[in-house]
Amino acid sequence: MxxxxxxxxxxxxxxxxxxxxxxxxxxxxxxxxxxxxxxxxxxxxxxxxxxxxxxxxxxxxxxxxxxxxxxxxxxxxxxxxxxxxxxxxxxxxxxxxxxxxxxxxxxxxxxxxxxxxxxxxxxxxxxxxxxxxxxxxxxxxxxxxxxTVVSAIGLQGIRLLQPTLGERIVVSGLGLIGLLAVQMLRAHGCEVLGIDFDDDKLKLAESFGAMTVNLAADQDPVLAAEHWTGGQGVDGVLVTASTKSDELIHQAATMCRKRGRIVLVGVVGLNLRRADFYEKELSFQVSCSYGPGRYDANYEQRGLDYPIGFVRWTEQRNFEAVLQLLDGGKIExxxxxxxxxxxxxxxxxxxxxxxxxxxxxxxxYEQENRPERHSRLLWVGNQSKELPGSKTDDPSVAFIGAGGFTTRMLLPLLPKQNVVRHSITSGTGVSASHAAKKFGFSRCGTDTRAVLEDETVDAVFITTPHSTHASFVVQALTHGKHVFVEKPLAMNREDLNQVSDCLNENPSQRLMVGFNRRFSPHTVALKNWLRSTSSSKALVLTINAGKIPADHWTQDLEVGGGRIIGEACHFIDLARFIADSPVESVVATAMRGGDGILGDCAAIQLTFQDGSIATIHYLANGHKAFAKERIEVFAGGKVFVVDNFRRSYVVGDKKSLKTRGQDKGHAGEVEAFLQLACREGRWPIPTEELIEVSLATIDADEQIRTQMSAFS
Missing domain, CATH: 3.90.180.10 (Medium-chain alcohol dehydrogenases, catalytic domain)
Incomplete structure (x- = not known):
């Protein structure tokens, strides 16, 4: 299509x-x-x-x-x-x-x-x-x-303005939304004064029953509003204009009566003058799109409606109200x-x-030629339509998911030769199409089943939302694919058990989780330096993760799992890799108070079978100027430091490594997956470590969620 x-x-x-x-x-x-x-x-x-x-x-x-x-x-x-x-x-x-x-x-x-x-x-x-x-x-x-939808934007502004029958309302800016708002206000029983520079728009507003002010003719809108209201001032102003100037809001405030209302639907300068609002006790509000529910994932994505007794006009009900006005001839x-x-x-x-x-x-849109929408991958044309299968030494790879991380961090790292770029799929298809064309894949689409059932695909990269990972991993392994899945592997014990069982049932397939930091040259150097110490290690991992809003998808416990499941797993894996010993116990402590309300400020303490210990400070309340990730290892009378994966060194020693930019190991993990898993049939990360780290992460998250419930 x-x-x-x-x-x-x-x-x-x-x-x-x-x-x-x-x-x-x-x-x-x-x-x-x-x-x-x-x-x-x-x-x-x-x-x-x-x-x-x-x-x-x-x-x-x-x-x-x-x-x-x-x-x-x-x-x-x-x-x-x-x-x-x-x-x-x-x-x-x-x-x-x-x-x-x-x-x-x-x-x-x-x-x-x-x-x-x-x-x-x-x-x-x-x-x-x-x-x-x-x-x-x-x-x-x-x-x-x-x-309808553009009218609903104006209608939501009107609802916030709360006009009553007979009130005098100014509409400042007679673009499409402004002219639709004029008609809706007239249908509401209001007198309307429209303000604009354009003669044609002013004439349209007049045809809808409004009085007008022509700014192009140097008419003074404040003086006109004063005459229009007999010196009383207007009841409200709906600003539907677009300008960088602050003057529009000043004018609106000046023409309002005492305790008048101003609602902004458009985009204007907002350096407000306190005196304008203080002396008249004016109210000012910015309208958000079509109405209540906008940008609320529970309402828009999950379909959880607001009860009509508490929220009379949601964005959907605003749509329906506009359609009623259209049906009744109130909007032309x-x-x-x-x-x-x-x-x-x-x-x-x-x-x-x-x-x-x-x-x-x-x-x-033409209706005769309906676009094909079922079970089909769109050929992009970057390669031959006839793709080689698993008989070649070059693995044929497909991507499920084409978000920002995938296109920025993984796809550019695929080698230019020795890999057959089969297909990319995504939910909407837009990102998949763009990525396929940009990175030389032959096909794109939204039909993941077509990819999994294609015998010419040897390996699948899964980079979808966290809640889908375990399911896609099981499907891909069952269809005989090697799998690279971004972290986390699973969000709960049940899903992890299903993945583990599937691995046992498909022993020829290889699975890798995107724990990239263990493949960073800084981590490799650190492990080499640690070879000179035979004693237990004490690890301190400080993660200045930064704040992510509560409404971000990663904070959604059903979709993203929260940041401990979705991100802290990286550092549990890194600690496991550096300690080079199985995890023996996990103790997680959530921070109390306002900064810890989302459960993304926590200390996770790990003990390992060889006596090593690790403390992971995963924090979302730090300053951006501080390094995001700092790893310190105390062992054998030495201190080893990895500073934000840009510089690594041994304190009191000449050993050091510095890279041109951050290198968190993404190139290394892609290379390891293609070579070890796809070509040689080996495990880039031992399967027991994948399950162990995932289980430790789920354990830590469960402890934090229990504490969060107790705090509340």
Whole structure:
């Protein structure tokens, strides 16, 4: 199928051939009929992409500070690679989609054939969670319905403004959202004053029943509002404009009555003047997208609705309210539609966004040629369609997962020769398509079963969300593949036991977990230096992990497992490797108090059978200027130090190692997997150590979760 993508690095807007997405659990698969181009968000992304690197930096000063800090801690080369990889990843454009349900679950409230709107992107097929989908009434055309989602943005701003019948409301900025807001406010029984520079937009606002102020004619909006209200001041201002100036909010505050309300829907300068708000006791609020539920994974991804008695208007219910207004003729969209393009000519729509007077740009999808969406890998064309199988000495590899870590840290490390690059799959297909083309793979898709059942695939790299690792490992081993899986191997004992049983049932297959730090040249050097000491060792591993928000997927106990399961396992493995002795006991202690509320500030103490001990301080409450990872080993009267995997040395000795940038062993682990596991049939990491480290990690996490429950 085809989809519109934006490359933020090169600035190129693409109508790309990508695999059809999989229907996500709790979602529906929709065949697109219409979609609406946003002149706000999408134009901003297109313009950002076309800017120079200097322009990009100037537009995001906070990001620049983060980059500079990363250079200090991780080095220039590592930072440059990370920034380039981020900008080079194409992002889907669009969020106003109309289509027909093509696939759904048995428990769904939607049926195949339903006409629906969603916040799906510009693509021939979209997969959307059910709480972001709404049925279209029979009296609403596809074209009109395409305005639903963008209307809901304006509606949410109106709800926060809390207008009442007869109030006088200013709409500052008469773009698409502003003109839709004018109509909704009029339907609400409000008097409306619209402010803009554009004559055509002002005339449209007047046709919808608003009074207007023409800024291009030097009309004073504050004075006009004063006359309009008889000197009382307006009840509220809905700001739907886009400008870097702070003047707009000052004007809004000046024209408000005492205890008036201001709600920001657009993007404006926010250096607020205290006197503006203090003297009148004004309220100011920023509106978030379509309404309650936005950016809440429980609502959007898991389908957990807010009870209507407590949250009357969620984003889905806002969609439905807009559709009711459209059905009742309270919102008119025909006059707002300035361009129509068939999807073949969609890129012309992105040229039109810079035309004067452009507003509603509709894309129309052909219905005769439905895209293939089942059990098929899309041929990219980087290699021959006829791929060699396991008879060759060169392993044929496939990747399941194509996220940022995969494309930045693993795929660039595959050797240019002696590896057959079979396929890459991902949930949406967009990232898989981009990665396959960039790194020379023959196929891409969303159908992981097709990869696992393909006998020409020798080995599989699994780099999906943590909760899927154990399941994919078992499936891949059962299908006769060697497996490289990113950490963690499993999130609980039950899943770990299934993996262990599967390994016993498939003794010819090799499994490797992405414990890359044991393959770092710094760790290799440390192990060599330690050979001169025969005594037990005391290890101190200090991990300045940095804060990750509570709503990040890694903190989600069902998806990411939390940071002990997802990240601390690295250092339990590293301690096990350095000590070179089985783990005898694990004691984990969580930090109490505010900084430890997520369970990602903890001390993990390990004892080993040879008498060695290790203390892992995994902390999320430190300063970014401090090294992220520092390993100290006390043994035989010496102290051995690995400083952030950039410099290693022996205290009081001339032995040292310094690398140009961070080297955490990713190249070494990929090489070890391909050579030892795929070619020689050996274990890059002994299987008993993989199970042992995973079990120790689960043990530590269980102790911390028990303590967290007691604290609360």
């Amino acid at each position: 085809r989809q519109i993508l934006q490359n933020l690095g090169s600035g190129e807007t693409l109508l790309a051939e990508v695999p059809c997405p999989r229907r996500a659990e709790g979602g529906v698969l929709i065949q697109s009929v219409r979609s609406l181009v946003s002149l706000g968000t999408e134009k901003m992304l297109v313009d950002f992409g076309k800017g120079s690197y200097l322009a990009k930096a100037r537009s995001q000063p906070d990001k620049v500070k983060q980059v500079l800090q990363k250079i200090k801690t991780d080095g220039l080369l590592t930072t440059v690679d990370a920034v380039r990889a981020k900008l080079d990843t194409p992002i889907p454009l669009g969020y106003c989609n109309v289509g027909v349900v093509a696939e759904t679950s048995r428990q769904s409230r939607f049926a195949i054939g339903d006409r629906v709107i969603s916040n799906g992107p510009h693509a021939e097929m979209v997969s959307v969670p059910e709480n972001l989908v709404a049925k279209i009434p029979s009296g609403v055309s596809d074209e009109a319905a395409a305005f 969209t025909e006059s707002l539609t300035t361009h129509r393009f068939v999807f073949d000519d969609a890129l012309r729509g992105y040229e039109a966004i810079h035309e004067k007077g452009a507003m509603g740009i509709l894309l129309e």
